[in-house]
Amino acid sequence: MSLRLPEPGTFEQLLRPVRIEVASLVRLSRYPATEPYWSAGVYRFDDPDPGRIGEFGTCYTASSIEVAFAESVIHASGRFVDGAYEVPSAELIERPVVRFACDRRKTLVLADLTGAALKALGLNNDISASADYAVSQAWAQAIHDADPRWHGIRYVSRQMNKGFAYAIFERSGLRKLHAEKLTSSQVDALCDRFNVTAV
Template identity: 40%
Template sequence: MARPPIPFLRPSPADVAQLHGQPLRTEAIPSQSLFRISAYNSGEPHFGRRGTNRFDAPDHSYGTCYLAFTLQCAFAESVLHNAMAVAGEFKVPRQDLDPQHVHTFLNAPLTVVPFYGPPLRLLNLDGRINTCIPYDIPQAWSQAIHDHPQMVDGIRYISRNDNGAHAVVLFERAEPMLFKATSTPFALVPGSSNVITAFNVVPA
């Protein structure tokens, strides 16, 4: 007899209590390995509290900042996040593409919880946490991880928009660890043309 599928639910109070009573599996990542793309050349890294993104605080009690390990993934998770390809092309208006800046950071150690591989399954979760819409369940798990006594810096997860790559959401308490190194217009960053080619982006 086939086993029933794993329930995909918000963590109950009992789940949260159990989670907070055991150590989290974590990994260390260097902040210099991360990219962030935004339409601003200042005010970064920005930790938002809108509650509209995957791992945002459901009660707006803490800010979150989304980054990626590759320029391509950062582009997919920002500029192309809500875009739809038409006839095999992403037509991106110039007024959306031209302001984009790539932000990089000086080296500092960050501690994150992997939302992939064995650590994810040990939470009784699976890949749906990284892809599901709407975001109520991921946000509830974000808060459970944020409130854990280990006070980790964030979560590493598989990008929904570039699923061969990993992204990171950092909680607001990690902000003191993010010292910005550079803010460069996207078009001037090495490798940007490769990203445009990979996604067949056509400035409109």
């Protein structure tokens, strides 16, 4: 059974907020100078119709370096071969950890698409795990357009299902605070934890 679409009038009052500290957001980026990167029409909770009036960009962040590593480095560059993930060495050392700030606020109000809040909407975790982004993008647009108080969406990481990922809307005012390279001990610990071999 496919996920329901967000019909106007059927979901707005069911959305549950969760407050997230801006300082807790992390992203592993190939291009830290251009962060935050605002995507549209490509990824899970992007605006499905970029170019329309009221369009929005989405920046994907995570609740921890581990989630960011699983979501970006392993997912984008890893391949599982002979019992381990092989990841190019450059991907392990050339993605700095980006931290963020907002000039107008210290916390963001996100629509919670996890746990009981997700089920109360008549949805399940396919919203975070399906390879077809049509429904999740429709929900992102509907949530964005429903109320300007929503700064984004919290969802379960598909690549590390004990962690959260965040789709932050451009109107949040998110900006890069700083970027720093992972230390060699951090890289080694991440590789050990996720069964990654540098190639």
